[in-house]
């Protein structure tokens with residue numbers, strides 16, 4: 001699983017180096033708001049943790065698939081050489097492929113949960129206060 005941000009300047013996705021399983025974990029590492037430089041256009045912008053998305057990591061899938069197939073092949077070859085017939089290689093190799101596939105795909109934990117943007121809430125409160133103030137002003141004139 002890789003964490004990516006959609007760049008505000010060039011609208012391309014770029015990876016961030018932070019490793020976090022959930023958005024809460026990421027907030028503890030980077031804070032709610034943080035600055036990141038886009039790898040494509042090199043523009044530094046401020047982002048919120050809700051701007052971060054988890055993407056399935058295809059490298060993890062490919063590596064685990066190669067290792068899994070390698071183990072199936074080696075164990076089967078070894079067992080064959082000993083005159084044995086075994087499914088052990090198939091089971092172990094299959095488990096590694098499955099685990100790698102799940103690790104590479106498990107983006108739901110991250111993407112499902114979003115936090116409230118505290119700054120937006122604060123701005124909403126300010127706007128409401130201003131409206132109240134203006135209303136009060138009009139009433140005063142009338």
Ligand SMILES: [Zn+2]
Pocket residue numbers: 007008009010011012038039040041042043
């Ligand atoms: Zn960019």
